[in-house]
Amino acid sequence: MSGRAEFGRWPKNIPLQLFSPEEWSRQRPTHGDADPGLIAAALRWSQQRPSGNWYTFAASRSIGRDRPLSTTIGGIELVAWRDERNVLHVGPGACPHLGAPLAEAQVDDSALICRWHGLRVEATGSARWCPYPSYDDGVLAWVRLDAIGEQPPTDTPIIGPRPADTTVHAVTRLTGVCEPRDIIANRLDPWHGSWLHPYSFTHLEVTQAPPRHDIIEENHRFLLTVTFRVTRRLGVPVEAEFTCPDPRTIVMRIVSGEGTGSVIETHATPIGPGPDGRARTAVIEAVIANSERQGFRHARRVLPVLRPLMTHAATRLWRDDMAYAERRYQLRTHRR
Numbered sequence: 001m002s003g004r005a006e007f008g009r010w011p012k013n014i015p016l017q018l019f020s021p022e023e024w025s026r027q028r029p030t031h032g033d034a035d036p037g038l039i040a041a042a043l044r045w046s047q048q049r050p051s052g053n054w055y056t057f058a059a060s061r062s063i064g065r066d067r068p069l070s071t072t073i074g075g076i077e078l079v080a081w082r083d084e085r086n087v088l089h090v091g092p093g094a095c096p097h098l099g100a101p102l103a104e105a106q107v108d109d110s111a112l113i114c115r116w117h118g119l120r121v122e123a124t125g126s127a128r129w130c131p132y133p134s135y136d137d138g139v140l141a142w143v144r145l146d147a148i149g150e151q152p153p154t155d156t157p158i159i160g161p162r163p164a165d166t167t168v169h170a171v172t173r174l175t176g177v178c179e180p181r182d183i184i185a186n187r188l189d190p191w192h193g194s195w196l197h198p199y200s201f202t203h204l205e206v207t208q209a210p211p212r213h214d215i216i217e218e219n220h221r222f223l224l225t226v227t228f229r230v231t232r233r234l235g236v237p238v239e240a241e242f243t244c245p246d247p248r249t250i251v252m253r254i255v256s257g258e259g260t261g262s263v264i265e266t267h268a269t270p271i272g273p274g275p276d277g278r279a280r281t282a283v284i285e286a287v288i289a290n291s292e293r294q295g296f297r298h299a300r301r302v303l304p305v306l307r308p309l310m311t312h313a314a315t316r317l318w319r320d321d322m323a324y325a326e327r328r329y330q331l332r333t334h335r336r
């Protein structure tokens with residue numbers, strides 16, 4: 001890379017800055033810095049993080065009181081719904097009578113009424129149907145599955161740093177043919193940013209990376225400076241950090257520049273094998289925006305417009321990142 005972005009002399013209080021565009025092929029190659037051994041060490045460390053056996057599976061707002069939501073985690077079919085007090089409930093997705101999908105049941109306050117023969121499945125559970133611990137953090141819905149997590153359970157999920165006010169957020173969900181660790185490995189390689197996503201990032205410089213050995217809580221983060229592209233010559237320069245609060249999550253947090261405190265939480269939740277026997281993983285990405293800026297209060301009002309825009313931007317990035325993760329999975333499972 002030819003050094004930091006050469007920003008134009010725009011007033012400091014305008015987040016958009018002019019930068020001199022550089023041709024994609026003229027960027028400084030980053031393969032020398034993107035040390036495979038370091039990325040592997042950072043991944044190994046992240047995989048040893050405690051999870052408390054919690055898995056996120058959906059945006060909080062995607063679970064309403066009108067009908068249940070169906071999902072699968074680690075091959076376990078689940079049903080999720082809300083009662084009249086908005087409390088989230090999650091349990092096995094098959095009716096204990098003859099196995100009807102409870103995602104098709106009718107919600108009746110805290111119970112589900114099965115469509116096949118009318119069995120009332122209470123959220124409190126019974127001898128034949130036992131709910132799982134669930135948690136709603138206001139942005140994401142979580143379930144604790146001790147049978148597949150195999151770790152000491154915790155009362156609540158381990159959630160990374162977030163802005164105090166999480167109102168302005170958007171959640172994207174994509175599915176890929178890979179395992180959660182492939183998703184995390186993609187994010188633990190920040191050096192691919194302006195090469196693979198030139199439409200979104202430019203002048204990306206990794207200023208701090210974990211050591212190859214003896215990674216600990218205090219030194220595991222990546223720090224980088226990057227300009228989010230808005231047009232060919234205009235962008236928003238920021239400084240961001242990447243951290244792993246649990247083995248299936250990586251958080252990018254803006255630490256200085258426009259939107260300081262905003263986070264992008266990337267969660268990788270194993271779905272289980274697909275019909276071809278290959279692993280499927282859901283990527284659930286939450287963008288939680290924060291800004292000290294005056295106009296930001298208005299962002300709440302335009303949320304219905306803002307949400308699809310935020311989701312669209314994340315989806316475009318994710319098509320390329322998913323291809324990276326799937327490629328990694330394909331190569332490592334083929335070799336095996």
Ligand code: FES
Nearest residue numbers: 095097098114117
């Ligand atoms: S299968 Fe649900 S009541 Fe019979």
Ligand SMILES: [Fe+2]
Nearest residue numbers: 193196197321
């Ligand atoms: Fe990427």
